[in-house]
Amino acid sequence: MADKVTVEVVERVAELANLELTEVESVEMVRDLNSILDYVAQLSELDTSHVEPLAQVAGLMQAGRGRLREDVVVPSLERATVLSQAPETDGAFFKVPKVIER
Amino acid sequence: MTFTEKPKTLKQLRAEIETGATKASDLANRYFERIERINPELNVYLHLSKDRALEQAERVDALAAKGDPLPALAGIPVGIKDVLVVRGIPSTAGSKILKDYIPPYDATSVARLEEAGSVLLGKLNCDEFAMGSSTENSAYGPVRNPVDPERVPGGSSGGSAAAVAANIAVATLGSDTGGSIRQPASFCGVVGVLPTWGRVSRYGLIAFASSLDRIGPFAGNVRDAATMLGVIAGFDPNDATSLDAPVDDYAAECEKPVEGMRIGVPAEYFGEGLDEEVRSAIEAGIARLRAAGCTIKPVSLPNTKYAIPTYYLVATAEASANLARFDGVRYGYRSPKSENLAGMYRHSRDEGFGAEVKRRILLGTYALSAGFYDAYYLKAQQVRRLLAEEFQRAFGEVDAIVTPTAPTPAFKLGEKTSDPLSMYLEDIYTVTASLAGICGVTVPCGVTKAGLPVGMQVLASHLREGTAFRVACAVEAAE
Numbered sequence: 001m002a003d004k005v006t007v008e009v010v011e012r013v014a015e016l017a018n019l020e021l022t023e024v025e026s027v028e029m030v031r032d033l034n035s036i037l038d039y040v041a042q043l044s045e046l047d048t049s050h051v052e053p054l055a056q057v058a059g060l061m062q063a064g065r066g067r068l069r070e071d072v073v074v075p076s077l078e079r080a081t082v083l084s085q086a087p088e089t090d091g092a093f094f095k096v097p098k099v100i101e102r
Numbered sequence: 103m104t105f106t107e108k109p110k111t112l113k114q115l116r117a118e119i120e121t122g123a124t125k126a127s128d129l130a131n132r133y134f135e136r137i138e139r140i141n142p143e144l145n146v147y148l149h150l151s152k153d154r155a156l157e158q159a160e161r162v163d164a165l166a167a168k169g170d171p172l173p174a175l176a177g178i179p180v181g182i183k184d185v186l187v188v189r190g191i192p193s194t195a196g197s198k199i200l201k202d203y204i205p206p207y208d209a210t211s212v213a214r215l216e217e218a219g220s221v222l223l224g225k226l227n228c229d230e231f232a233m234g235s236s237t238e239n240s241a242y243g244p245v246r247n248p249v250d251p252e253r254v255p256g257g258s259s260g261g262s263a264a265a266v267a268a269n270i271a272v273a274t275l276g277s278d279t280g281g282s283i284r285q286p287a288s289f290c291g292v293v294g295v296l297p298t299w300g301r302v303s304r305y306g307l308i309a310f311a312s313s314l315d316r317i318g319p320f321a322g323n324v325r326d327a328a329t330m331l332g333v334i335a336g337f338d339p340n341d342a343t344s345l346d347a348p349v350d351d352y353a354a355e356c357e358k359p360v361e362g363m364r365i366g367v368p369a370e371y372f373g374e375g376l377d378e379e380v381r382s383a384i385e386a387g388i389a390r391l392r393a394a395g396c397t398i399k400p401v402s403l404p405n406t407k408y409a410i411p412t413y414y415l416v417a418t419a420e421a422s423a424n425l426a427r428f429d430g431v432r433y434g435y436r437s438p439k440s441e442n443l444a445g446m447y448r449h450s451r452d453e454g455f456g457a458e459v460k461r462r463i464l465l466g467t468y469a470l471s472a473g474f475y476d477a478y479y480l481k482a483q484q485v486r487r488l489l490a491e492e493f494q495r496a497f498g499e500v501d502a503i504v505t506p507t508a509p510t511p512a513f514k515l516g517e518k519t520s521d522p523l524s525m526y527l528e529d530i531y532t533v534t535a536s537l538a539g540i541c542g543v544t545v546p547c548g549v550t551k552a553g554l555p556v557g558m559q560v561l562a563s564h565l566r567e568g569t570a571f572r573v574a575c576a577v578e579a580a581e
Contacts, residue, residue, distance in 0.1 A: 017467040020448040032461055032522050040411035043481050053483030056313040057299050057539030061564045064347030069339040081206045087436035094431050099443045
């Protein structure tokens, strides 16, 4: 079976996923993804042309689903508490490196 | 050398604490001493929460001294898988990207355990973001199986299973996406519970694959696991997907006889790849259920072989979306090589994530990408429905289904790390229940000649946890 995934494909997918791979990692990923995709190809043996996709299982259950809480304002975490876990802040906002190059 | 020790039951411990024969604070200290002695050998705990534990234990002792009624888990030492957040205690999900993360809130399941009086000893090692079947993918080193430290404890909740097996916690919480509670419980010889999807609030669980993720307990016996589930189950306004259905009295279900129950045995779970010693242990367990008055019936689940490919497409697709949040902005690791925003994302994620996590993000991104979505993700969702319907049909004929939990007993460290696919096949008997959203319990069912535990998986339909506990109790009683 011809490889579905080449180094170029892995690099493209890595870019979509915001991952940077070393050359060694790219080669390993090509090997692993091809082996996994060959294995999952067996799903094509099944005729699913009339099957509705199932994204989540709550719809299969009779009881207990779909209760939403009241839409009322309740206290949330303090800003300082939340910001304390960030790599960089100015005390009011999260700080990130420059976004727009000029 | 083995590190196993059976914890006392909740009933025994609670009685000792109630009468004052044991003080909760002494009990907590004894557990911390045992952890200090054993943990360097097994690498089960990543962080201890000593101050919080001893404060809670003193509150329980004060209640007991006054003769006030004690809550269900008063003074019981418990451990929490590191994918659940605990306020003020590092919660890393076994990942370097969350190395110094200190959550500002408690997961609902953790808060409920503590409201019920339990004493949180610390956070338990696991595969990074719960991705793995051996706990060898933790950024903080592998966990060793207390039964045989040359072997893995299973995964991804390897620390949660090993903690109970080594009696460095009386009970623990883990998470199960494709088998991550059941397989390690089986490998370590303890009880593990997969609740119905939505039965336990996922608020505060670091998400892997949201349509599959569940939180569930581990314990040394079925009744204790049932009591633990009773405490953490139920609707939570902070998780709109948690089920608003009454929580059954699981402990009472354990006392009901199994005589007359219909137990299904699917041939598809006893085929090629099943270890012979595991097969004979499970067959002996089934014979004991028959002797206890159950009717044993063959059931057919013909699409079972498609469950692993379906699972690895659905789970990785969801993971690629869920793990997009780790970007070095709001929490977690930020690479110093952050010349601009896009570079900051890429370098932080590259340096922060381990190989298996990257592999799954890439597979999931690929399965969701333009041109491949229909062939992979959509196809997997369609097969997922076929698998769920197959279970629904089977549960029209039987009350519970029993299978081996895993195809083999615990394997050696390093045995499967070079081939991701062989590791994925470890989940061959657990992923179908994950995809269908049904519940189950794994219970020890014999040992191999080498003394390695074998687990029997008891599956039941949505919200029928009581049925699964009842059957598991009968298996346990005959052990």
